[in-house]
Amino acid sequence: MNERLLRVSDLTVEYSTRMGIGLALDNVSLDISEGEVLGLVGESGCGKTTLGLSIMKLLPRFGKIVQGEILFKGRNLLDLPERIMNREIRGREIAMIIQDPMHALNPVFTIRTQITDVLRFHKDRRLDSHGEGIQLRNEAAKMLEEVGIADPAERLTDYPFQFSGGMIQRVMVAMAFSCNPSLLIADEPTTALDVTIEAQILELLKSLVKRYGASVLYISHDLGVISEISDRVAVMYAGNIVEVADTTLLFENPAHPYTEALLRCLPGAEARGKRLGTIPGRVPDLTERPNGCKFHPRCPYVREICKEKPPKLLEIASGHSVACFGYKKNE
Amino acid sequence: MTQEKVLIELTHRWDSCKRKSHLRIKKFAQIIRVIRREPRGLIGASIIGIILICALFSPWIAPFDPNEQDIANRFSVPSSEHLLGTDYVGRDILSRLIYGARAAAIVSICSVGIAVLVGVPLGAIAAYNGGAVDYIVILIFDVIRSFPSVIVILVLAAIFGPSLLNIILILAFTSFPAYGRVARAQTLSVKEEECIMAAKSLGATTGRILLSHITPNILSPIIVLAGMDLAVMIMWESALSFLGLGLQPPTASWGIMLKQGYTYIETAPLMIIWPAIVLITTMLGCSLFAETLRVALNPREREPDE
Amino acid sequence: MLKYFVKRVLGIIPTLLCVLLFLFGLIYLLPGDPASIMLGPRATPAMVEALNKSLGLDQPVFIRLGHYIWGVLHGNLGESVWSKHSVVSLLMSALPNTIVLTLSSMGLAAIFGIILGVLAAIYGKTIIDHLVTVLSLIAVSIPDFVAACLLLLIFAVRLRFFPVLGGGEAGNIGDQIRHLILPVIALTLGWLGYIARLVRDTTLEVLDMDYIKVIRSFGAPMSYIAYKYALKNAIIPVVATIGLGVGKLLGGAVFVEVIFNRPGIGKVITDAVFARDLPVVQGGVLIAALLFILANLVADLSYAYFDPRIRYE
Numbered sequence: 001m002n003e004r005l006l007r008v009s010d011l012t013v014e015y016s017t018r019m020g021i022g023l024a025l026d027n028v029s030l031d032i033s034e035g036e037v038l039g040l041v042g043e044s045g046c047g048k049t050t051l052g053l054s055i056m057k058l059l060p061r062f063g064k065i066v067q068g069e070i071l072f073k074g075r076n077l078l079d080l081p082e083r084i085m086n087r088e089i090r091g092r093e094i095a096m097i098i099q100d101p102m103h104a105l106n107p108v109f110t111i112r113t114q115i116t117d118v119l120r121f122h123k124d125r126r127l128d129s130h131g132e133g134i135q136l137r138n139e140a141a142k143m144l145e146e147v148g149i150a151d152p153a154e155r156l157t158d159y160p161f162q163f164s165g166g167m168i169q170r171v172m173v174a175m176a177f178s179c180n181p182s183l184l185i186a187d188e189p190t191t192a193l194d195v196t197i198e199a200q201i202l203e204l205l206k207s208l209v210k211r212y213g214a215s216v217l218y219i220s221h222d223l224g225v226i227s228e229i230s231d232r233v234a235v236m237y238a239g240n241i242v243e244v245a246d247t248t249l250l251f252e253n254p255a256h257p258y259t260e261a262l263l264r265c266l267p268g269a270e271a272r273g274k275r276l277g278t279i280p281g282r283v284p285d286l287t288e289r290p291n292g293c294k295f296h297p298r299c300p301y302v303r304e305i306c307k308e309k310p311p312k313l314l315e316i317a318s319g320h321s322v323a324c325f326g327y328k329k330n331e
Numbered sequence: 332m333t334q335e336k337v338l339i340e341l342t343h344r345w346d347s348c349k350r351k352s353h354l355r356i357k358k359f360a361q362i363i364r365v366i367r368r369e370p371r372g373l374i375g376a377s378i379i380g381i382i383l384i385c386a387l388f389s390p391w392i393a394p395f396d397p398n399e400q401d402i403a404n405r406f407s408v409p410s411s412e413h414l415l416g417t418d419y420v421g422r423d424i425l426s427r428l429i430y431g432a433r434a435a436a437i438v439s440i441c442s443v444g445i446a447v448l449v450g451v452p453l454g455a456i457a458a459y460n461g462g463a464v465d466y467i468v469i470l471i472f473d474v475i476r477s478f479p480s481v482i483v484i485l486v487l488a489a490i491f492g493p494s495l496l497n498i499i500l501i502l503a504f505t506s507f508p509a510y511g512r513v514a515r516a517q518t519l520s521v522k523e524e525e526c527i528m529a530a531k532s533l534g535a536t537t538g539r540i541l542l543s544h545i546t547p548n549i550l551s552p553i554i555v556l557a558g559m560d561l562a563v564m565i566m567w568e569s570a571l572s573f574l575g576l577g578l579q580p581p582t583a584s585w586g587i588m589l590k591q592g593y594t595y596i597e598t599a600p601l602m603i604i605w606p607a608i609v610l611i612t613t614m615l616g617c618s619l620f621a622e623t624l625r626v627a628l629n630p631r632e633r634e635p636d637e
Numbered sequence: 638m639l640k641y642f643v644k645r646v647l648g649i650i651p652t653l654l655c656v657l658l659f660l661f662g663l664i665y666l667l668p669g670d671p672a673s674i675m676l677g678p679r680a681t682p683a684m685v686e687a688l689n690k691s692l693g694l695d696q697p698v699f700i701r702l703g704h705y706i707w708g709v710l711h712g713n714l715g716e717s718v719w720s721k722h723s724v725v726s727l728l729m730s731a732l733p734n735t736i737v738l739t740l741s742s743m744g745l746a747a748i749f750g751i752i753l754g755v756l757a758a759i760y761g762k763t764i765i766d767h768l769v770t771v772l773s774l775i776a777v778s779i780p781d782f783v784a785a786c787l788l789l790l791i792f793a794v795r796l797r798f799f800p801v802l803g804g805g806e807a808g809n810i811g812d813q814i815r816h817l818i819l820p821v822i823a824l825t826l827g828w829l830g831y832i833a834r835l836v837r838d839t840t841l842e843v844l845d846m847d848y849i850k851v852i853r854s855f856g857a858p859m860s861y862i863a864y865k866y867a868l869k870n871a872i873i874p875v876v877a878t879i880g881l882g883v884g885k886l887l888g889g890a891v892f893v894e895v896i897f898n899r900p901g902i903g904k905v906i907t908d909a910v911f912a913r914d915l916p917v918v919q920g921g922v923l924i925a926a927l928l929f930i931l932a933n934l935v936a937d938l939s940y941a942y943f944d945p946r947i948r949y950e
Contacts, residue, residue, distance in 0.1 A: 056854055060845075061761075083858075091855035098854075103847035108869050108944055114852075117866075121856045159945045175855065474655040477933075481888025482906065482925045486918060489910040490663070566780045570892065573782055574907065593786055593896065600790055607783050615778040 004071070005215050006055070006183060007031040011068030013050055013059065015286060022286030024050040024063065026239040026294075029313065032183065037209065037216040039230030039247070041223060041262075043283055046236040048219045049099075052185045055217070056096055057085055073182070091121055095176035099188040101168035105160040112156035115140040115175060122179040143174040147204060166197035170204065177208050184209070187219045202229060223266060227251055232319070235259050238284055238294040241313055245320040255322040257299045293325065301326055372623035378616025385429045386436035393426035397583040406599045416601050418591060424602070428609050430583035434572075435613065437495070439564035442502035443557050450507035451553060454514030459522060468515075472508035480505045484567065488576040498577050502567055506560060513556055517549035524548075551628040558621030562614040569610055585610050641941050641948050649930060656926050660919050661705050714920035719912060724920035727905060732924065735901035738893065739886045741817065742824035746882070747875065750829045754836025755871060759863055761841060769833055776830025781889030785823035785896040792819060802898040820893045827889070828882055832875055840871040869943060877940045880933030887925060 013025040024047045032038045040048045053059050055070055070077040098104055105114055116136040144152035147170040169189055190198040209216055220226050226233055233250045235243040243256040254260045264277035281298035290297055296306040305325050313323040401421030409416045415424040457468035487501045571577030572586025580587050585606045592603025714724040757769035792798045799819050852866055891903030909917035941947045
């Protein structure tokens with residue numbers, strides 16, 4: 001259980017925008033062990049989705065990995081050519097679920113076609129051998145049943161626009177697990193869903209994760225969901241990881257000022273009748289990041305050194321790391 | 332008390348709507364900037380500029396009278412005197428090309444202008460009122476659009492006879508449905524916007540709403556369409572003149588020059604090459620300019636990065 | 638799908654009726670007396686009256702309208718004023734030529750346009766993309782008749798690669814094809830440029846979509862995406878504009894047929910227009926309009942076939 005399944009080291013990703021070049025990820029390091037669920041939490045624009053995409057090497061055209069290492073089971077993914085990524089990593093060892101179910105499937109192909117094509121990728125079959133058509137169809141129907149979709153055989157002939165958001169996410173979950181991946185990257189899979197559906201999908205995920213023994217990088221901005229599903233949590237702010245800790249520890253004893261502030265913003269953190277907590281200021285734009293510690297303009301504990309150099313992510317207790325000059329180790 | 336609040340709310344919405352209109356006017360300055368920046372825009376604008384200058388100032392720019400014949404020098408090759416050579420009766424090709432720009436400019440601008448002035452209000456009114464009016468207007472559009480424009484143009488040109496005015500009217504007739512449809516689609520989407528409802532509740536008349544509120548908001552795609560249409564109209568003027576159904580000789584029109592070049596294709600290829608180059612370049616310029624306008628007016632369309 | 642098909646076909650009927658009305662009304666647009674215009678300035682009153690009678694122009698409007706529609710429904714479009722041949726036979730013998738010309742151009746433009754467009758999108762921002770974009774822009778700016786003249790000049794007159802004029806010997810397929818090549822190229826260029834551009838823009842949009850990212854995350858190779866997954870999405874706008882394309886190509890065919898002196902509907906109509914042969918013009922325009930409406934119908938139905946969302950609206 002102590003094998004490092006995934007180790008990201010000093011990953012830096014640049015985005016070229018109309019307003020200039022910005023660092024979406026700035027020397028980011030984290031690791032995930034086998035069978036572990038790591039929650040990645042942060043506000044929009046902090047780079048958590050970019051991190052997920054980088055691991056899959058699916059950055060958009062204007063993004064570039066300029067530095068770092070992504071070791072997966074010992075191999076550096078950044079060294080692997082596209083061909084190997086497609087054949088061995090994507091959809092096999094590592095699978096991904098994205099946030100918006102309504103755009104996750106191609107609207108002009110049936111559900112059946114899309115599932116069976118993915119099955120074909122996994123099992124190395126040529127894309128047009130005939131005899132397997134029926135076999136694959138049955139497999140697809142079974143997959144739909146497994147994730148709780150009623151009348152799976154009929155639903156196969158439907159088009160994506162005939163499915164609800166929750167149903168599509170179930171299909172995506174089924175497709176992701178169909179190859180028994182070692183790592184699942186779930187990028188805000190329930191953000192776009194109603195609360196009741198959200199609960200169902202979470203339950204589904206939890207049971208499948210347990211059954212297949214997969215590790216999960218669970219990305220979300222919802223602290224509630226994170227606390228429910230993760231073993232450990234990493235907090236991100238403006239392209240940096242600012243704190244990593246076991247879930248209970250993080251929520252009971254947050255070390256970074258940002259984490260502290262986030263937890264204070266949760267409804268229920270303050271007594272009834274008082275205003276919801278807020279964090280003064282706003283998240284800096286990609287191209288306008290401050291020098292030194294990126295959080296310093298909004299930090300209640302800011303000191304001179306915070307404005308000069310960025311703090312490193314260092315362990316302050318067993319299994320608890322923080323990037324903040326407020327802790328002795330960082331001076 | 333509540334009535335007052337509603338009135339205040341409505342006035343706020345009206346103001347924000349007006350602000351939106353002002354923002355759209357600021358867009359024009361933005362458009363000029365984009366045009367200056369993009370190479371496409373510069374090239375397109377320059378070409379159009381040159382053609383317009385030729386059209387407006389032909390008598391001063393052209394070295395010769397376009398109708399001045401010089402039989403002794405017919406079919407001559409390019410020389411210092413006749414920069415592009417002469418045609419089959421010795422007329423200077425360059426001068427005829429410069430005067431040809433007039434025909435192109437007049438026909439295209441007038442026909443597009445009329446098409447817009449007729450089509451846009453029709454489409455907007457149809458969409459705004461809905462019901463029977465809408466149905467009839469759409470039927471008219473559809474009937475006109477169900478003929479390939481070529482056929483209609485040819486037949487109408489044959490029936491009414493070739494003349495400058497007829498061509499302009501016929502071309503406007505075949506193209507106004509396109510503007511009508513765009514205006515209608517745009518009006519339908521703008522109609523439901525809050526500022527319109529606010530204006531209505533504050534008592535604005537239909538006419539005023541249509542004029543001051545709907546029109547500015549639907550202009551962008553109309554402008555882009557008009558830009559692209561200019562190129563098409565220039566082509567039609569030449570095409571009709573080529574067939575003999577448009578402007579008549581001895582008028583200098585690129586289409587007529589092409590026809591005459593076609594007749595003498597074996598002996599004097601230059602007679603057809605020069606007008607072809609000029610026509611193609613002009614259409615290219617219009618298309619480039621229209622492209623740039625489209626990119627400038629649709630912020631989403633702009634290539635985002637690098 | 639069947640319901641949509643029936644709905645669309647029925648929807649054509651009002652338009653068709655108006656088309657017939659308009660064509661019938663053409664005769665009233667002529668300034669002056671139709672018969673004398675058709676016969677020209679040397680017509681004697683007796684000739685004019687004879688023509689009037691044979692064309693039924695002396696009868697009240699509604700009866701004539703009835704006769705006209707009756708005739709159309711029975712495939713009788715009248716007779717040419719000059720040759721006395723039945724309009725239908727004139728048009729039908731010319732129609733296949735135009736259809737061959739138009740369909741060949743449409744097919745070539747579609748095939749090469751799609752290939753170039755997809756390539757340009759996949760290799761976006763590289764030299765291939767820029768080349769395709771620039772060439773498309775130029776191709777679209779060359780009117781059909783100008784392209785026809787230039788091709789005629791370069792390849793037939795100067796280089797003597799291809800025959801200059803005519804449609805080729807009847808019955809000799811090889812010869813007919815040789816006569817077909819330049820006209821088809823002239824027609825194809827403009828439309829090819831348009832389609833290449835359209836497909837490139839659409840494919841670029843498609844490639845940015847989430848579902849492409851998702852299918853890539855499952856390990857789909859670029860070849861799968863280009864030839865199956867994204868292709869269907871990219872073709873949709875092409876299919877939707879088939880009607881537009883046929884209209885444009887029919888129009889271009891008119892000029893190409895005149896320039897290359899090929900037999901075809903375009904030539905028949907143009908000649909009839911100059912000869913003031915109204916029945917032929919009426920019939921020709923009707924056929925052209927029918928073809929156009931048919932093409933638009935095919936376009937709409939294909940659109941529904943490729944994009945299932947349309948069917949369920």
